Amino acid sequence: MATIRKLRGRWQAQVRRRGMKPRCKSFDSKLEAEKWARELEAQVDRFGAAPDTRILESTTLSELLERYKTEVSPTKRGSVQEVQRIDVLKRHDIAYRTMVGLSPQDITSFRDERLRSVAPSTAVRELAILSHVIEVAIRDWGLPLAKNVVKLVRRPVIRNERSRRLTGNEEQRLLDGCDGGKILFFKTLLILAIETGMRRGEILGLRWTDISHNRRVITLTMTKNGSGRQVPLSQRAFDALMDWKNRAAVDQSIVFPMTAGALEQAWRRLLIRIDINGLRFHDLRHEGVSRLFERGLNVIEVSSISGHKELRMLKRYTHLSADDLVARLG
Template identity: 85%
Template sequence: MATIRKLRGRWQAQVRRRGMKPRCKSFDSKLEAEKWARELEAQVDRFGAAPDTKVLENTTLGELLERYQREVSPTKRGSVQEIQRIDVLRRHELAYRTMIGLSQQDIASFRDERLRSVAPSTAVRELAILSHVIEVAIRDWGLPLSRNVVKLVRRPVIRNERSRRLTGDEEQRLLDACAGGKIPFFKTLIILAIETGMRRGEILGLQWCDISHNRRVISLKMTKNGSGREVPLSPRAFDALTEWKTRADPDQPRVFPMAPGSLEQAWYRLLTRAEVTELRFHDLRHEGVSRLFERGLNVIEVSSISGHKELRMLKRYTHLSADDLVGRLG
């Protein structure tokens, strides 16, 4: 057991264990002394000896974030977004905490502060990065930490399920409004999104060589879940792509040469022209997946088209029309 005593105006913690040299350290408060002693005892239990805590006292969370950003992030598919998030984390005051002093309460306070300014999903992603940074530091970089404090903190609950479907003549209004824009392929892009349920990134990354006109199939080499898949094209989607190809630049390999940011801006301008409200571009994926179910496809068939690996996730995108279901019931 550790000994905590007040000595010459400061609190001294001393840890004695059989087989190791006694360790002691002075602190301004009793709470800090007790925390240091607990951490050291936990490390002795884990490693069988008292590790050199000086490295923890001299290493800040920001330094670990910087190394992770430099060595680990570039190897990931979503490296650009992760590097941007780490830049935000490195500017936060939490980054200046040393690893010897980083506590569960620090992480919980960071979470609560972030939730006042960002969405729960953003806070969850930031906590996931912090957790993985510490995990890599422990497992790969040999940082003598007894535990990952981020894992001890409750994650915010994400409630971003949407049931928005196209209603009435909204689809036709959107397609008609495309004629008033400056993007010649926007109508084809929207038809493809509705007919296939493909993700925005998959659509924008599509190249002409990915489309098999003989098979009427799109081959996606790499998707969000880390694997490729083949997406069958309905006659409507195939005809729209074929028509656009006759007008497209033959020297442009991409089907829709457009950046994600430009798509978002064009989408909101289109909603204004079409007088459609509260509709996100991602809602077209909801619409497309739901229509696949309404056409009679089963869960396995739909998941092979949409790319969902978990039924739980697939159900979030599935909002079937009650009128269509009544018709199928007879």
């Protein structure tokens, strides 16, 4: 057991274990001394010896975030978004804490602070990054931490399920509204999104060589979940793509040459132009997946088209029309 005593106005913690040199450290409070002693004893139990923790006293979370951004983030498909989130994390007070003093209470305070200004989903993503940074530091960089403190903190509950689908004549208004815009292929892009339920990134990354004309199939080599899949095209989607191909530039390899930011701007302008509210571009994926079910496809068939690996996630995107289900029941 550790010895905790008050010495010259400060609290001193001393840890003695057989086979190791005694370690002691002074703190401003008894609570900090006890915490340090418990963590050191846990490290002895884990590693069989007391590691040199002096590096924890000089290493800040910000330094780990920067190293992670340089060495780990570039290897990921979503590296751009992750780097942006890391830069945000580095601007918060928690980034300046040294690893020896980083506690679950610090993470909890950071979580609660972020929830006052961002959505729970954003806070969860930021906590996930912090957790993986510390995990990599322990496993790959040899940082002598006894535990990952982020894993001890409860994650916010995400309730962002949406049931928004196209109603009335909204689909026709969307397509007709594209005629008044400057992006020639925007109508084709929307038709493809509605007919296939493909993700925004998959649509924008599509190349003409990914489309098999004789099979009427799109081959996606890499998707969000880390694997590829094949997406069959309805006659409507195929005809729209071929019509755009006949009008596109001959040397154009990308089907829809625009960035994600440009798409969002064009989408917002379109909604304003046709006076539709509360509709997101991602809702077209909801619409597409729901229509696949309404056409009579089963869960396995729909998941092979949409790319969902979990039924739980597929259910979130699926909002069937009660009227259509009544008709099918007879």
